[in-house]
Amino acid sequence: MKHRMLKRFMALIMVLGLLTSLLPNFASAxxxxxxxxxxxxxxxxxQAGALSLKVVNGQKTLVxxxxxxxxxxxxxxxxxxxxxxxxxxxxxxxxxxxxxxxLIRLAMYVGEGGYATDPKLMKxxxxxxxxxxxxxxxxxxxxxxxxxxxDPNADVYKGALNFFKEISSLYPNDPHIxxxxxxxxxxxxxDGPGLTNDAEGWAKVKSYAEPIIKMLRDNGNxxxxxxGSPNWSQRADLAADNPIDDSNTMxxxxxxxxxHPAASxxxxxxxxxxxxxxxxxxxxxxxxxxxxxxxxxxxxxPYLEEAxxxxxxxxxxxxxxxxxxxxxxxxxxxxxxxxxLGKTEATDLDPGADQVWAPKELSLSGEYVRARIKGVSYExxxxxxxxxxxxxxTDSTQGFGVNGDSPVKDVTLKNxxxxxxxxxxxxxxxxxxxxxxxNVRLSADNWGExxxxxxxxxxxxxxxxxxxxxxxxxxxxxGPSAGWANPTRAIQVKAEDFEPFGNKYxxxxxxxxxxxxxxxxxxxxxxxxxxENMILFVGAENTDVVSLxxxxxxxxxxxxxxxxxxxxxxxxxxxxxxxTRQGWKWSGDSGVKTALTIEEANGSKALSWEFAYxxxxxxxxxxxxxxxxxxxxxxxxxxxxxxxxxxxxxxTRATEGGISINLVFQPELLGFWQQSAxxxxxxxxxxDSVEKTADGLYxxxxxxxxxxxxxxxxxxxxxxxxxxxxxxxxxxxGRMFVDNVRFDKASAPGTGDGEEETPAQPGxxxxxxxxxxxxxxxxxxxxxxxxxxxxxxxxxxEKAKDKNGEKLPKTATNxxxxxxxxxxxxxxxxxxxxxxxxxxxxEQE
Numbered sequence: 053m054k055h056r057m058l059k060r061f062m063a064l065i066m067v068l069g070l071l072t073s074l075l076p077n078f079a080s081a082x083x084x085x086x087x088x089x090x091x092x093x094x095x096x097x098x099q100a101g102a103l104s105l106k107v108v109n110g111q112k113t114l115v116x117x118x119x120x121x122x123x124x125x126x127x128x129x130x131x132x133x134x135x136x137x138x139x140x141x142x143x144x145x146x147x148x149x150x151x152x153x154x155l156i157r158l159a160m161y162v163g164e165g166g167y168a169t170d171p172k173l174m175k176x177x178x179x180x181x182x183x184x185x186x187x188x189x190x191x192x193x194x195x196x197x198x199x200x201x202x203d204p205n206a207d208v209y210k211g212a213l214n215f216f217k218e219i220s221s222l223y224p225n226d227p228h229i230x231x232x233x234x235x236x237x238x239x240x241x242x243d244g245p246g247l248t249n250d251a252e253g254w255a256k257v258k259s260y261a262e263p264i265i266k267m268l269r270d271n272g273n274x275x276x277x278x279x280g281s282p283n284w285s286q287r288a289d290l291a292a293d294n295p296i297d298d299s300n301t302m303x304x305x306x307x308x309x310x311x312h313p314a315a316s317x318x319x320x321x322x323x324x325x326x327x328x329x330x331x332x333x334x335x336x337x338x339x340x341x342x343x344x345x346x347x348x349x350x351x352x353x354p355y356l357e358e359a360x361x362x363x364x365x366x367x368x369x370x371x372x373x374x375x376x377x378x379x380x381x382x383x384x385x386x387x388x389x390x391x392x393l394g395k396t397e398a399t400d401l402d403p404g405a406d407q408v409w410a411p412k413e414l415s416l417s418g419e420y421v422r423a424r425i426k427g428v429s430y431e432x433x434x435x436x437x438x439x440x441x442x443x444x445x446t447d448s449t450q451g452f453g454v455n456g457d458s459p460v461k462d463v464t465l466k467n468x469x470x471x472x473x474x475x476x477x478x479x480x481x482x483x484x485x486x487x488x489x490x491n492v493r494l495s496a497d498n499w500g501e502x503x504x505x506x507x508x509x510x511x512x513x514x515x516x517x518x519x520x521x522x523x524x525x526x527x528x529x530x531g532p533s534a535g536w537a538n539p540t541r542a543i544q545v546k547a548e549d550f551e552p553f554g555n556k557y558x559x560x561x562x563x564x565x566x567x568x569x570x571x572x573x574x575x576x577x578x579x580x581x582x583x584e585n586m587i588l589f590v591g592a593e594n595t596d597v598v599s600l601x602x603x604x605x606x607x608x609x610x611x612x613x614x615x616x617x618x619x620x621x622x623x624x625x626x627x628x629x630x631x632t633r634q635g636w637k638w639s640g641d642s643g644v645k646t647a648l649t650i651e652e653a654n655g656s657k658a659l660s661w662e663f664a665y666x667x668x669x670x671x672x673x674x675x676x677x678x679x680x681x682x683x684x685x686x687x688x689x690x691x692x693x694x695x696x697x698x699x700x701x702x703x704t705r706a707t708e709g710g711i712s713i714n715l716v717f718q719p720e721l722l723g724f725w726q727q728s729a730x731x732x733x734x735x736x737x738x739x740d741s742v743e744k745t746a747d748g749l750y751x752x753x754x755x756x757x758x759x760x761x762x763x764x765x766x767x768x769x770x771x772x773x774x775x776x777x778x779x780x781x782x783x784x785x786g787r788m789f790v791d792n793v794r795f796d797k798a799s800a801p802g803t804g805d806g807e808e809e810t811p812a813q814p815g816x817x818x819x820x821x822x823x824x825x826x827x828x829x830x831x832x833x834x835x836x837x838x839x840x841x842x843x844x845x846x847x848x849x850e851k852a853k854d855k856n857g858e859k860l861p862k863t864a865t866n867x868x869x870x871x872x873x874x875x876x877x878x879x880x881x882x883x884x885x886x887x888x889x890x891x892x893x894x895e896q897e
Contacts, residue, residue, distance in 0.1 A: 083360070083429055083430070086360060086361075086364040087364065087368060088364050088367035088368035089360055089363055089364045089367065089424075090427050090428065090429065091123070091367050091427045092427050093125070093152040093154065093425070093426060093427055094122055094123045094124055094125055094154045094155075094372075095116060095122050095154065096154045096189040096190065096191075097154075097186075097189055097190070097191055097227055097228050098189050099116075100116035100117060100122050101116060101117030101118075101227050102116075102117050102225075102227035102274070103115070103116065103117075103122065103191070103227065103230070103275075103276050104274070104276070104299075104300055105276070105299060105300055105301075105302065105337050106119055107335075108121055108370075111332055111369070111370075112332075112335055112336060112337040113337055113369075113370045113371075114276070114302070114337065114339075114370065114372055117227075121370050122370075122372075123367065123370050123371070123372050124154055124155035124191055124372035124373070124374075125152075125153065125154065125155060125372065125373055125374075125424070125425045126147065126151075126153035126154060126155030126156050126157070126190065126191075126373075126374050126375075126425060127147060127151075127153060127155075127156060127157070127374060127375050127377070127378050127387065127421070127425075128156075128157035128159055128193075128195070128341070128342055128374040128375065128376050128377050128378065129156070129157065129158055129159045129181070129377060129378045129379075130159060130376075130377040130378060130379035130381065130386075131159055131160075131161045131164070131166065131197070132158060132159060132160050132161070132166070132174060132177045132178070132181070133161055133164070133165045133166045133169070133170075133174060134165075134672065135378070135379050135381075135401065135671070135672070136177050137400075137401040137402065137671055138378045138379075138401045139177060139180050139181055139184060140184075140401070140402045141184060141187070141188075142402050142403050142404060142405065142407045143378075143401060143402055143403060144156070144184040144185065144187070144188045144190070145188055145407040146403045146407045146408055146409060147188070147190070147378075148188035148189060148190055149188075149407065150407065150408050150409075150422075151422050151425050151426060152425050152426040152427070153190060153425050154189075154190055154191060155190055155191045155192070155193070155372065155374060156181070156185050156190050156191075156192055156193070156374075157192070157193035157195055157232070157341055157342070157374040158177075158178050158181040158182070158192060158193065158194055158195055159195045159197050159235070159377070160174055160177070160178050160194070160195055160196065160197055161174075161197040161199060162196060162197060162198065162199075162208055162209055162211075162212075163199065163200050163201065163208045163209075163243055163244075164199065164200055164243075166197065167196075167211065167215070168208045168209075168211070171211065171215075175215065175218065175219075178194060178219065179219075179222065182194070182219075182223065182228070182229065185228060186226075186228050190228070191228055191229075191230060192228055192229055192230065193230045193231075193232050193278070193341060193374065194216075194219055194229060194230070194231055194232065195232040195235055195341065196209075196212055196215065196216070196231075196232060196233055196234060196235065197235040197236075198234040198235045198236060198237060198280065199235060199236055199238075199240065199723075200240050200242040200243055200244075200723050200725060201240055201241055201242055201243050201244030201245055201246055201723070202236070202237055202238035202239055202240035202241065202245075202246035202247055202723065203237065203244065203245045203246055203247040203256060204233070204234040204237055204256075204257060204260040204261075204280075205245075205256055205259070205260050206244035206245055207244065208243065208244055209260075212233070212260075212264060213263060213264050213267060216231060216233070216264050216267070216268065217267055217271070219231075220268055220271060220273045220275075221271070224271070224272060224273065225272055225273045225274060225275065226275070227275075229275050230275060230276045230277075230278060231264075231268065231275055231276070231277045231278070232277075232278040232279075232280075232304070232341055233260075233261045233264055233265075233277060233278070233279050233280070234257055234260065234261065234279060234280040234304075235280055235285070235304075235341075235342070236280055236284040236285045236304075236306060236342075237253065237256075237257045237280050237281065237282050237284075237285070238282065238283060238284045238723065239283075239721070239723070240722070240723025240724075241721070241722050241723060241763055242722055242723040242725055242726060242763065246723065247282060248282065249282045249283040249287065250282065250290070251290055251293070251294065253282035253283075253287075253290070254281060254282055254287065254290035254291055254293075254294060255294065257279065257280065257281065257282065257291075258279075258291075258294065258296055261277075261279045261296060261301075262296060264277075265277055265296065265298050265301060269298070274300060275300070276300050276301075276302060277298065277300060277301045277302070278301075278302045278303070278304055278339050278341055279291065279296065279301060279302070279303055279304065280303075280304040280306075281303060281304060284306055284348075285304040285305065285306040285341075285342070286305070286306060286307070286312070286324045286327060287327055288303045288304070288305050288327050288328050288330070288331035288336070288338050289318075289321060289327040289330040289331055289334075291303040291331065291336065292330060292331035292334035292335075292336045293334070295336055302336075302337040302338060302339045303331060303336055303337070303338050303339070304338070304339060304340075304341050304342075305324065305327075305328045305331075305338045305339070305340045305341075305343075305371070306324075306340070306341070306342045306343060307324045307325070307340070307343050307344075307362060308343065308344045308345075308346055308347055308348040308350075308385070309343070309344070309345050309346075309353070309354075309355040309356075309358035309359040309361075309362055310345070310346050310347035310348070310352055310353045310354075310355040310358065311347045311348040312324045312325070312348070313325075313358065314358070314361040314362065314365065315329065317329065318330035318332075318333055325362070325365060328365075328371070332369060338371055339371065339372050339373070340366055340371055340372070340373035340374070341373075341374050342374060342375075342376045342377075343362065343373060343374075343375060343376065344375065344376045344377075344384075344385035344417070345359050345375075345384065345385060345416075345417040345420060345421070346383065346384035346385040346417070347384075349640075349724075350383035350384060350385045350386075350641070351383055351384050351385075351640035351641060352384060352640065353384045353417075354384050354385075354416050354417045354420065356416075356420055356430075359420065359424075363424050375387070375417075375421045375425075378401070379401075380398040380399045380400075380401065380670070380671070380672075380675070381641070381672060381675065382641045382642070382643055382675055383640075383641050384415070384416075384417060385417055386415055386417065386418070387414060387415060387417060387418030387421065388401070388409070388413060388414060388415055388418055389412065389413055389414065389415055390415070390670075390675060391643060391666065391670040391675045391676055392643065392645075393643055393644045393645070393646070393663060393664070393666070393676065397666075397668070397670075398670040398671065398672075398675060399413040399414070400413075401671070411433045412433065412435070416432070416435075419432060419433065420432075435609075436608045436609045437606065437607070437608060437609070438507070438606065438607055438608070438609050439604055439605070439606045440503060440505070440604065440605050440606075441602055441603070441604045442501075442503055442583070442586070442603050442604060442605055443472070443496070443499075443586070443602075443603040444470075444601070444602055445467055445470055445471050445472045445600075445601055445602075446470050447467065447470075448467050449465050449466065449467055449472055450472075450496065450499055451496040451497060451498035451499030451500060451501075452465055452472055452494050452495070452496045452498075452499075452586075453465060453494065453495065453497065453498065454492065454493070454494060455493040455494060455495040455497075455587060457493060458492050458493035458494070459489070459490060459491075459492075459493070460476075460479050460480045460491065460492040460493075462476050462479060463475065463476035463477070463479070463480065463492045463494075464476055465494070468599065469599075470601065471514070471516055471599040471600065471601035472599060472600045472601065473597060473598075473599045474492070474494070474590060474597065474598050474599065474600065475596060475597050476492075476596065477492070477590065477591070477592040477595060477596050477597065477598055478596045479492075480492040480590060480591050480592065481591055481592060481593060481594075482524065482591045483522045483523070483524040483542075483544055483591050483592070483593045484524070484542070485524075485541040485542050485543075485544070486541065486542075488524065488526040488539065488541075488542040488589040488591065489589070490591070491524070491542075491589045491590055491591035492589070492590055492591075493587060493588070493589055494587065494588045494589075494590060495585060495586065495587045495588075496585050496586045496587075497585060499584070499585060499586075501584070502531075502582045502583070502584050503582065503583050503605070504581050504582060504583075505529075505531075505571070505574055505575050505581055505582075505583045505605050505607065506575060506581035506607075506609075506610055506612075507575055507607040507608045507609055507610040508565065508571055508574070508575035508583075508605045508606070508607035509564065509565055509575070509606060509607040509608060510562055510563060510564045510565060510571075510605070510606055510607070511527055511529070511562070511563040511568065511571060511603065511604070511605055512560055512561065512562045512563070512602075512603075512604050512606065513525070513560070513561055513600050513601065513602060513603045513604065514558055514559075514560060514600065514601040514602045515545050515550075515558065515559050515560070515561050515598060515599075515600060516553060516556050516557070516558050516598070516599040516600070516601060517550065517556065517557050517592075517595055517597075517598055517599075518556055518557070518595065518597065519557065519595070520547035520548070520549075520550040520557050521547055521592065521593050521594050521595050522544055522545070522546050522547065522592070522593040523544065523545050523559075523561070523590070523591070523592045523593075523598055524542045524543070524544045524589075524590070524591040524592070525542060525543060525561055525563065525588055525589065525590055525591075525600075526539035526541065526542035526543070526563075526567075526568070526588070526589040527539060527563050527567075527568045527571070527586065527587065527588055527589075528568065528570050528586070528587040529568060529570050529571045529574055529583050529585070529586055529587075530570065530574075530583070530584060530585040530586070530587065531574045531580065531581075531582045531583045531584045531585070532579075532580045532582060532584070533573055533574050533577035533579060533580045533581070533582075534570040534571075534573035534574045534577070535570075536570070537568075537569045537570040537573060538569075539567060539568050539569070539589070540566060540567050540568070540569060541567055542589060542591070543561055543562065543563050543567055544561075545559040545560070545561045571605075575607060583605070586603065588600075614645060614646065614647050615647055616633065616637075616647055616648045616649065617631065617632065617633055617647075617648060617649045617650045618631070618632045618633065619632060619633050619635060619636075619637060620632025620633055620634045620635065621634065621635060622634065622635030622682065622683060622684040623635060624682070624684060624687070624793065624794060624795070625792060625793060625794035626659070626682070626791075626792070626793040626794070627656075627657070627791065627792055628650050628656075628657045628658055628659055628791065629656075629657050631650050631657065632650070633648055633650070633659055634659075635682050635683065635684065636648065636659055636680055636681070636682050636790075636793075637680075637681055637682075638678075638679065638680070638681065639679035639680070639681040639774055640681075641679065642677070642678055642679035642680075642681075643674070643675050643676040643677050643678065643679070644661065644663045644676070644677070644678040644679075646661050646662055646663050647661065647662075648660070648661050649661070651787075651789060652747070653698075653700045653745070653747070653749055653789040653791060654698070654700060654745040654746070654747060654749060654751060654791075655745075655746070655747075656791055656792075657791070658698070658700065658789040658790060658791035659680075659789065659790045659791070660787055660788065660789045660790075661678065661787070661788060662786065662787045662788075663678060663785075663788075664705070664784065664785030664786070665779040665782055665783065665784050665785070666779075667783070669779065669781070673778050673779045673780065674776060674778055676779050677776050677777050677778045677779060678776075678777045678788070679774055679775070679776045679777075680774065680775040680776075680777075680790070681772060681773075681774055682772060682773045682774075682775075682793075683771065683772040684772070685769075687717075687769070687770040687771060687772065687773060688766065688767055688768060688769060688770060689758050689764060689766060689768070689770065689795055690766050690767075690795065691766055691797070692758070692795035692796055692797055693757065693758065693759050693796070693797055693798050694755040694756060694757055694758060694795070694796045694797070694798065695715055695728075695755070695756050695758060695773070695793070695794070695795060695796070696753070696754065696755045696756075696792075696793075696794055696795075696796040697754050697775075697790055697791065697792055697793040697794065698751065698752070698753060698754070698789075698790070698791040698792045699713075699732075699734075699751075699752040699753075699754050699788070699789070699790055700745065700749040700750065700751055700752075700788070700789035700790075700791070701734075701739075701749065701750040701752075701784075701786065701787075701788060701789075702748070702749050702750075702786050702787040702788075702789070703736075703739075703750070703784060703785065703786035703787075704785050704786045705783055705784065705785040705786065706736045706739060706782070706783065706784045706785070706786065707736065707737065707783055708736060708737065708781065708782055708783040709736055709737075709779070709780050709781035709782030709783065709784075710733055710734050710735045710736050710737075710780040710781075710782055711733070711734040711736070711777055711778070711779065711780060711782060711784060712731045712732075712733050712734075712777075712778045712780050713731055713732040713733070713734075713754060713756070713775060713776065713777055713778070714727065714728070714731050714774075714775070714776040714778060715727070715728040715730075715731075715756040715758070715773070715774070715775060715776075716728070716773070716774040716776065717761070717764065717770040717771070717772070717773055717774075718770070718771050718772050718773075718774070719764070719768055719769060719770050719771050720769070720771055721768070721769070722763050722764070722768070726761045726763065726764055726770075727761075728756050728757055728758060728760060728761060729757075729760045730756050730757045730760065731756070731778075732752075732754040732755065732756050733780070734752065736782050736783075736784060749789065755796065758795075775790070775793075
């Protein structure tokens with residue numbers, strides 16, 4: 053009896069262990085676990101009309117013309133001074149129709165090269181955005197983007213009242229328009245004063261906003277107004293304690309899901325969601341006009357599980373929201389695929405005539421947010437799968453001809469209707485899998501191209517015929533790593549595989565790497581994955597003419613590990629003589645992330661990397677820029693006047709354009725962005741006049757002034773330093789070396805001062821002396837981000853990272869821990885069971 057009870061007990065332990073090990077399947081926060089994650093798209097202006105605020109079920113919220121609750125969901129642009137390319141009909145139509153957005157936010161920066169620099173241009177871009185939003189039946193937030201400096205009362209923002217007066221006069225009481233008066237008041241003192249994160253700071257925001265609201269109401273505009281709060285619009289609680297006396301004013305909530313955790317109550321003043329709950333409880337309405345799936349600096353993540361928690365909170369409380377942002381900038385929070393050297397091309401902000409961005413044109417964040425706007429389940433695509441068209445035959449036979457060893461010679465190849473037409477196949481009629489040798493042999497000996505097919509798994513091609521029949525093709529891809537390997541078999545498409553194609557018929561024939569072993573050899577080679585030629589054996593039954601088109605390779609992308617030399621301890625001056633990088637690394641949003649190694653340059657050790665600027669330039673010339681990042685707790689400029697370093701170039705190509713080197717510090721107390729007004733510029737067309745070292749490198753003694761950073765004092769903690777090597781329409785390819793990075797004085801001996809020094813070039817990056825582009829063009833002509841920072845998400849992760857509140861679990865970590873616990877329980881149960889069995893056997897003996 054005793055043994056039976058023990059056995060049952062042990063069995064129970066094992067079952068519990070097994071169930072515990074399976075818990076990760078249930079612990080992961082599935083969409084079904086949230087009550088309000090998936091909700092129908094909101095009503096549009098054509099249905100809902102003018103918006104207002106009303107108390108519904110005890111909570112003040114946004115309502116439509118009939119007093120019914122309405123939620124707005126959509127996207128925010130990036131800064132319109134940097135990314136005006138989004139202002140096009142195709143993009144707005146895609147957002148409205150394909151994404152289901154009923155809202156767009158126009159982020160018009162005032163400082164940082166925005167409205168204060170060119171009011172006419174920036175106002176016109178806002179007007180263009182309003183017209184596009186109205187034409188596509190979306191509400192539109194006109195965002196006076198207070199960012200740097202952080203006090204909306206600063207001189208740079210003195211045009212606010214007149215701006216809103218002009219826009220409201222052009223669109224009097226227009227139901228489409230929502231006015232956002234101050235994006236993110238904060239302590240940011242870059243280019244002006246910041247304000248404090250307390251009641252006094254809110255009082256300054258309130259005193260700024262009240263005259264603008266009064267002007268709007270006096271002129272008959274009852275539009276919704278949104279006002280930001282201190283600490284980058286994370287303190288809606290302060291506004292709720294001292295609200296503006298206006299019935300249609302709401303308060304901003306900004307958050308980034310990797311930095312700002314959820315909260316279940318309103319008690320924590322250091323938690324953004326808790327502050328939003330507090331404002332709601334105090335009878336105020338809030339609007340999340342900017343949120344991202346990244347950390348607050350725009351990078352890392354995306355944190356989608358945390359985003360689910362936030363979206364559920366917003367939706368269940370009918371809080372409207374706009375996601376940051378509609379850009380192809382190289383940051384996690386961007387909605388579109390960025391340029392990444394050797395990996396991806398930047399998505400065009402104009403989706404084209406079909407008015408749809410393809411899934412792979414969206415970033416992970418963009419793909420996720422689109423689903424949340426539409427209110428549908430998020431189903432991520434397989435981003436490891438790739439497809440490359442090798443031969444599209446748009447204008448020629450693209451190098452194909454009859455191979456010299458072909459057993460069938462009397463075959464003609466020509467380009468007809470954008471396809472490779474093969475005539476004379478009556479003499480090439482074997483359609484078996486094995487006897488492809490009897491058929492005509494074609495080869496692309498004169499192609500002259502080379503395509504990287506690392507990870508390739510199959511070839512496919514369109515087969516076009518006058519009447520359905522059987523066509524057989526075998527293939528031998530060739531390249532440096534694979535010359536000749538017999539096909540395992542030929543592949544056939546049969547009559548039933550064809551479908552009507554105009555006045556002809558088309559089928560897709562697919563050849564795997566098992567069918568064509570040389571494809572596997574090239575795709576899996578550790579040394580060379582280039583495909584440079586293609587041999588095809590083609591046979592056809594009962595037809596003399598077959599056309600081939602769109603010969604394509606598909607496969608799985610394989611990440612090649614980048615091996616950097618050791619990072620070492622952060623050291624300045626950085627001489628690299630200890631064979632480490634001395635703290636230097638790639639910034640998270642660097643357009644180049646090739647191996648950082650220590651190499652010899654001019655008889656000294658230097659930090660080095662190899663790269664090439666793209667031939668097709670991204671809109672943002674910082675997108676393709678190598679960005680070196682150096683962090684140190686002791687980083688201060690002292691009484692120095694420059695950052696100086698030795699730069700060496702070893703180009704394999706450098707005949708056009710130039711390179712503009714920018715210097716940025718990211719001090720926490722100064723808004724995380726202090727950029728020198730000077731750049732160090734290299735003219736690649738003048739390399740012949742540059743000093744060359746004994747080892748054949750072009751040598752520059754670079755210096756960039758730091759005294760022009762007015763708010764940076766000798767003892768300011770700078771936190772980290774960025775060196776950004778921006779592409780100025782250049783064709784540079786090759787290797788760079790950086791050595792002896794240091795702070796320096798103008799007259800310090802032995803630092804390279806003197807006649808041979810190439811000084812940094814002054815300028816603000818605002819196309820000095822040039823006439824701005826016509827506002828009607830809506831292109832990037834007036835944007836020069838070489839020294840004007842694209843919003844490097846202006847908020848670093850330390851900015852206001854909530855350390856309290858209900859931080860959502862990392863699913864992978866929790867799953868592993870639960871699995872581990874379950875496994876241990878299971879093993880304990882099993883061990884106990886066998887122990888009892890052993891004891892029982894011994895007693896019986």
